[in-house]
Amino acid sequence: SKLKEENIDFLRLGNDFSCASEYRDNLLSNKARLCNNIDDIRHLIINSRIICGTTTAFNSHTEIFSLKSFQLAIIDEASQILEPHIIGLLSAKHDKENAIEKIVMIGDEKQLPAVVQQEANESVVNSKSLNDIGLTDCRLSFFERMIRIYGKNNHNYCHVLTRQGRMHPEIATFPNEAFYGGTLLPVPLRHQTEATPLEYHGNNSIEKILTTHRISFISCCPEDNTEEPDKMNSAEAEIIADIVCTQYNMIMQQNNDNATDAFNVNKSIGIIVPYRNQISTVRNAIDRRIEESGLSETLHDITIDTVERYQGSQRDLIIYGFTIKKYYQLSFLTDNEYYDETEDATIDRKLNVAMTRARKHLVMVGNAQLLSNDFTFKRLIEYTKEEKCFFTAQNIQE
Known part of the structure; x- marks a missing residue:
């Protein structure tokens, strides 16, 4: 919505059923229908500065990373995203290099976490090598694990917004x-x-x-x-x-x-x-x-x-x-x-x-x-x- 307000063009991953009407013209699927051939679609993706979507949508369209790399990825509501949902994006490659140069995760660990059906005893991690990197509970988000490791006062990695x-x-x-x-x-x-x-x-x-x-x-x-x-x-x-x-x-x-x-x-x-x-x-x-x-x-x-x-x-x-x-x-x-x-x-x-x-x-x-x-x-x-x-x-x- 903010991109629309500022007249900044973007591609949206998803479909008509999961997208509000005011953003459907930006859907990749709808813009692709206006293309004449596969090369036009390829150029559409490569020349798009901003691509928006859920982590699920990006994980379902990893071929995007074979076409282009990104200077920045912003992951919102990061405290609700579990490690398996984000690891594919963190490790994405483009021409054998990282497909994403910088990742900024925004979230609030004091608000609702990811929805997990397993109980605590099922989610506990007993592996020493995983415990050493702060992975003690599979219900924790990657975001919360990074906060626990680096701490909120480490301004090299963690920043707290107070306004x-x-x-x-x-x-x-x-x-x-x-x-x-x-x-x-x-x-x-x-x-x-x-x-x-x-x-x-x-x-x-x-x-x-x-x-x-x-x-x-x-x-x-x-x-x-x-x-x-x-x-x-x-x-x-x-x-x-x-x-x-x-x-x-x-x-x-x-x-x-x-x-x-x-x-x-x-x-x-x-x-x-x-x-x-x-x-x-x-x-x-x-x-x-x-x-x-x-x-x-x-x-x-x-x-x-x-x-x-x-x-x-x-x-x-x-x-x-x-x-x-x-x-x-x-x-x-x-x-x-x-x-x-x-x-x-x-x-x-x-x-x-x-x-x-x-x-x-x-x-x-x-x-x-x-x-x-x-x-x-x-x-x-x-x-x-x-x-x-x-x-x-x-x-x-x-």
Whole structure:
């Protein structure tokens, strides 16, 4: 998208089904159809300065390296890429020389790692020669292994970016202190310098929260409904739907009901929940309000997804519904926690990703009493209480 904005031409590896419509003209397969013969296709590839694609796409098109070499390869989300997915690119050759002169990997080991099905005991590496090069666990990315070997303070190899242009500073405070040792600073961009109103003169409690707080936690105890599965929480879904509708109405009022410019389904609101069942529950709650209140059907298209699918995305308002109703479910929410010795801190990768998706507002909904059984969640809830942005479902519904 940035290349498009700067009018920089590029080739895209992939197919129409996995490529957004605005980039399909750049697909190699589509550009190749305009070529008269194989030599034209060869020249198309050789003369393209920039080629974009996933690691899977490049590993499926290694013949590109027989045609040309590259001065630079930039690998994004590198903390999620396992060694087998990248080794073919690192070792690619062109005329018996390295096909890539320099490789820059960009990622955040404090966010979600690669998805691996094997348990820790199956992934452990016992070979001394592999342990000597830092390969102790097959679930670790090459990116994370390099950080462990060379260290973040070795500026010959590792560099830490500390300016963030997404979160309003009031949203960034907790993840910054809890996960990044207080090193994050705002760029700042325009939305990061916006003042937060101190007062609200209406009588809508949700609108008051969204007006006067950048971050808030709404504690919701689940109803005693034995027929509802553990992976569904209708009480939370109703609150989330109320927040969505309230925010939508606020956006429309602030922009004189100009729906075309005011509300963008891909930018305005995003909802994160841990279970697929809860996605449907929240979607149904929103749809009922659309039908009952005559709100725009655009609200149906709001992205409701898991934190794994939200990594890399952002929204002006993020609503994070914890959903869980039983103690045993805590282990699922915290299964990506680890202890960072260099920071002397417990890093909850899922919570970190969820909180850092928000640009202007973050609302979290969950059972505070249950969540407080986890160290990091308890710390988060205590923080919201100290900042006077902790509320109960009963209070906001009165």
